[in-house]
Structures are given as structure tokens and as C-alpha cells.
Amino acid sequence: MGLGYIKLNQALDTFSGGELQRLKLAHFLLKQTSDILVLDEPTSGLHEYNVQKLITLLHKLIQKYPLTIIVIEHNLRLMGQADxxxxxxxxxxxxxxxxxxxxxxxxxxxxxxxxxxxxxxxxxx
Incomplete structure (x- = not known):
């Protein structure tokens, strides 16, 4: 998810909005308490290489789980991959x-x- 640089015990108020959304995604994957996932600007602050990794991850999630993913996003690459x-x-x-x-x-x-x-x-x- 492009978060390998995050340090253990790092304060949440030091994260960007996009980083928080990707943390939300990681938490969702661990708990899986719903079949709907809403992400708000998950590509914020991501390099294009990592945007593609996120797109690939979202596609894999949809294939593996009965999941609806709603993304509020301005990234044109991600928008082009939407259903x-x-x-x-x-x-x-x-x-x-x-x-x-x-x-x-x-x-x-x-x-x-x-x-x-x-x-x-x-x-x-």
C-alpha cells in the first residue's frame, strides 16, 4: 500500500489524508466487518508507481471478496479503472x-x- 516507510508509534496527526485512507484500507482488510469499503482520496500523496499498486490491490480485493468499493477520487488513472x-x-x-x-x-x-x-x-x- 506504499506505507513501508511508516514508523511504529508514529502519531496519526503526522499522516497525510491519503496515508490515512490507506491505513483505513489495511484495517479493513484485517477486520473485514463489511462488504462495502469507502475510501476518500486514497491516492493523495502517492507516486504514480504506487497508484498503480493500489489499483492492482483494489482489483485483487474485488476478485477475492464479495466487496463493493466506493472511491472519492481526483486521480485520473484510478478513475479510468473504475467500473x-x-x-x-x-x-x-x-x-x-x-x-x-x-x-x-x-x-x-x-x-x-x-x-x-x-x-x-x-x-x-
Whole structure:
């Protein structure tokens, strides 16, 4: 999960949001108390190499367990690997929160006119 550098007894307030999400994932794997896992920006602070490792891990989890994984994410690589995307916007805060597109990543890439669709096309070009 890209957390091999963490020290035993390291204070939680020293972790980034992405590190905390990956710790949450590790805890979930140990306890497995639910069939739904929600992650909020798990790629935050990750190098692209480790983003791919996280994607691979999430795919393996879905294959091994009857598991639904919901990820709130801005990383375009991870978004492109999703089974389904709900694109919210058009902006953040009071100017957001509306469902703009709900579909497979390929459909968003091909047909979407949202800021997310434009970013996906630039990234995957």
C-alpha cells in the first residue's frame, strides 16, 4: 500500500489524508466487518508507481471478496479503472454537488462534456 516507510508509534496527526485512507484500507482488510469499503482520496500523496499498486490491490480485493468499493477520487488513472463513475460538480462547494454524469469511464471519456470528461481525454490521449 506504499506505507513501508511508516514508523511504529508514529502519531496519526503526522499522516497525510491519503496515508490515512490507506491505513483505513489495511484495517479493513484485517477486520473485514463489511462488504462495502469507502475510501476518500486514497491516492493523495502517492507516486504514480504506487497508484498503480493500489489499483492492482483494489482489483485483487474485488476478485477475492464479495466487496463493493466506493472511491472519492481526483486521480485520473484510478478513475479510468473504475467500473462506474458518478461525476459531481460542476465545481466545488456551493457550486457543486449535482450529478453531471453517471456511467462507465469509457462513456464519460467519449460522450461527456464535463470538466472531468475533458481532463480524462487530456490524460488518456
Amino acid at each position: 462506474w463513475i458518478v461525476d459531481l460538480g460542476p465545481y466545488a462547494g456551493a457550486h457543486g454537488g449535482k450529478i453531471l454524469f453517471s456511467c462507465r469511464p469509457r462513456e464519460l471519456y467519449n460522450q461527456g462534456q464535463t470538466l472531468t470528461a475533458q481532463a480524462l481525454r487530456r490524460y488518456w490521449k
